Amino acid sequence: MGGRAVSPGGALLRTSRMFSIPKPLPEPPSTNLHIGDHKSATMTRPYPQHQSITSPLASREKGDWGLKRPFPLKSTMATSTPFIRVKQLDTVENVTNFASAADHSLSLEKFQELRVAMSVPHNTDKKADSSSRTELWHKSVFEEDMDVTDFKAGLGDDRRWKFQGPWLARMTEGKFIDYLDKKVRPKRAQFRALLKGKLADDITTSQNRAAIEAGKEAPAKIEAKDISEEQFTDYLRSLRNDRVTLYALVSKFLDLAPLGQPVGIIQTFWSNRDSLASDSPYGKSGPPPSHPSAGISYLRTSSFMENHPVYGPQGKRTPALARVVYPKAGPVPPKLGVGGFVADAPPGDNEFNFRTMTRARISSNKTMLNGIMHLDTTTFGGAKAYVEATTANVDPSGKVVLQLRETSAEAQVVARESKGLTEIYHDGKTKSYTPTTPKTTGQQSPRTTSQQATRISDETRWNRVADEILDEPSRS
């Protein structure tokens, strides 16, 4: 039984490109209020807002892009990247407003070449005792226990990425007041009923426990309607003083996105309550606006070993050439651009960080990259370095933040050789593994022979010992 037959009109609409263009996404919010003032209207946005459209060459030659009217050949044929984004299908001037979408299309292509698996944000200040082993690895966003969107109280409910309610941390004051007025106030009666039910349950359980301890019959179950007004008011007052419980109840009721846990004494109280924030990976960083993979990569893991046709399995993955986009500016780490995505330079003791030596003077570290401390004005095209992109995650404003790691020297050489920049492979015999003939070893200095001694087979070693003895009188 195939799909239901659609009417001709419906089929036409379904296959129509004009109707398949989705509504554009909103403008990315400026995260930093201070820097938000400075921006360009023509910059590449952190995520694409419009669908990217392409067309086969045969159609493009006719200007046919599947839209209402043909596109000008002068602009659409003179490019090597035939991607357009349609900003407006119809304008008052009877033209279609379009622009090139090569920036995001090529960025996507480059990102997928990096073969990066998206992961949930790493919670750094998580308590060590709880699930400490799983915190060592990056967890994929496609794990079954986390990749759920439906709101139902049950297993994995607190590890969702999508919530019905808003994330209070990044609401402006005006929006927050609006939210209180329009969404929260109308639910008052509902919440009071919920609290009454909870109070009734609490009283029933405490009564039952008291009865069991006293060895009596369990008393009748208390219903919500049995609770007096004074009893309920007292309960509300006690709740007002117990902020942790109240917050857990409210956030569960309104299905708010989790907020970061408070640090300090409160944390000890917090840890033994059942709250939404305790387990959610998005408690600290904030929930992503889209699916946490952002649809940019569908890889589950990056834990695989790459195989080189000549050198065999590689310890490190193929590194990517990163551009130093901006040098270190005070406490701000240097910014590297990998495949069109800006990322912080890898932390740790590597060529991207400088260390002050013991005598409070800047170390003239020879291995440090040229463009890190200052802008590199001598290298053509700017300073570049090989890095390894480990994982990426989506931050609350929709940006894809790459996590970089330094790569090994061997991986860099292999990557350079694959591009034809260096030549390290040769077909000749490798020196250290070739058994040298007794004739030549006799003439070698004792130091080099002692260095090689560990690698050569016993027979050659015996031969050499014999040679040393025999050559002794002739040499002296």
Next chain:
Amino acid sequence: MPSLVPSPSAVRGLSIRAFSTTAAARPPPRADSPHRHSSTSSLLSINNPTSSSRSSAPSRQSAHRPSEAASDLMTRYKKVGQTSLRNKQTQLDMMRNQKNSNDYLKQMPRRWDAGDVYSPHDMSPVEMQKWRKRSPRGGDVVDALGIRPLDMYKNFSLIQEFTSTSGQITHSSGTSLRPVNQRKIAKMIRRVQGMGLYPTIHAHPEMVRDNFFPERR
């Protein structure tokens, strides 16, 4: 009959036995190495006649040759001078690089954030110049902050944001407020100027002073 007093041989044995069972600490290796002619080694071996005669011979020789000692001194001074020169050179290089870098970075006003996406176009000078000036405000500030404009009549920094330097109320195209909020703001400014709290023909003196003495902020 076994004697309670230990025999003299046993006492002698006790006296001979080492005080501690651990092995005696060996002298540091440099003390007894004959190839070293440091002043400390010669001093340490003063009491040892055989070793001192052997080890101090070359040092006495060098002392006997003042020209050699002087040349040693000279080479040491030269070395010190060279290293200090090299340090100074690196310092100069670093400062020159710093200045060069700062000059170029002035032409790149965009501050990149982790997660930004760029294409070749974003690196162009034309695009970079756009980051230099402040872009006009997009949204409604009054709505975003959730304030009541009529209560803000004592907030001179806020009034300054919505007036020109000559005390005129900014048009709604400049404030990007929605009509309701623009009317409220305008009413507040008219009131505060009518009350004589805010000047009508120039910016507030407090704000003017901030232009001249920015450190007072």
